[in-house]
Amino acid sequence: MKISLASVPYFWTREAYQAFYQQVAQSPVDIVYLGETVCSKRRSMKLQDWLDIASLLTSAGKQVALSTMTLLEADSELKYLGNIARQKDYLIEANDMAAVQVAQNHANAFVAGTAINLYNNRALTLLHNAGMQRWCIPVELGQQDLEAMIPHAQALGIELEYQVFGRMPLAYSARCFTARHHQLAKDDCQLKCLDYEQGLLVKTQEGDSFAQINGIQTQSAKVSNLLDRWQELASAGIDILRIVPLNSAHTLQVIQQLSDMIKTGSADNISQQLGAEYEFCNGYWLQLEGMQYVPLEAHTQV
8 A cells, every 4th residue: 555645735835845845755655746736826835846845755765746726717827737737757636627638638647636526437437548547536435436436447557546634625616715704805815824724614603613714625624534444445446545734743643653554554543642633534435424433443343
């Protein structure tokens, strides 16, 4: 099993990104995705900055993929996408069908990101013919949903990647919810996302955790946690276990924990260590409501 690290979904400073990836280079992660996927106004990092980090990670033995934006709204964003999708040095994570088209036009292989709504074998074949090498499975597809798709993907030679930790990406909108929260226009957001290292928590009227606002992205408030079920995913045919960053320290802790679990063949969970910091969920994988969390022992007993 390989471990992958998704692009940081939040807006950090240039110094914070650089310090984080310096540590990632020394971690046991196998695959690292780099780049801004949420909002083009987050300009603390230029493309060359990402390429410099990509070079550092490659030198450390990591496979690097450059991630593209999920929702394109301007010609400048399409131009930036073209710069990523045309380059030949790194694999491309396509998070929009425009990226698929540009990559295909330049005969570049790509990873279909979780934002690509790929739900059946016909779509798998179509994107494979366009150059899809790896499929980051949408978080809402559970074990039973995938029973008919995994064998087909394997027959096509497509790598399968599934999120095992991190907040789940649920939706994207042309409206910036962080700006709206501060009663600001989207075009004058004052880069308020910089104030929230992991986004902004939204609770229901009853006080329950509901969602995490991250600019134009809505994430789950609860953190998807399938670390103790990595063997289930391996048995189902998943090749790569995907971690979506939280903050720097906790993300690096999870990477090391998962690596140790795979090496020892154990199912020890990091829940006890981070349980005071986060609420967990794993319902989608178990074909339940996504917000539910079922401990491994309880599910086994059922």
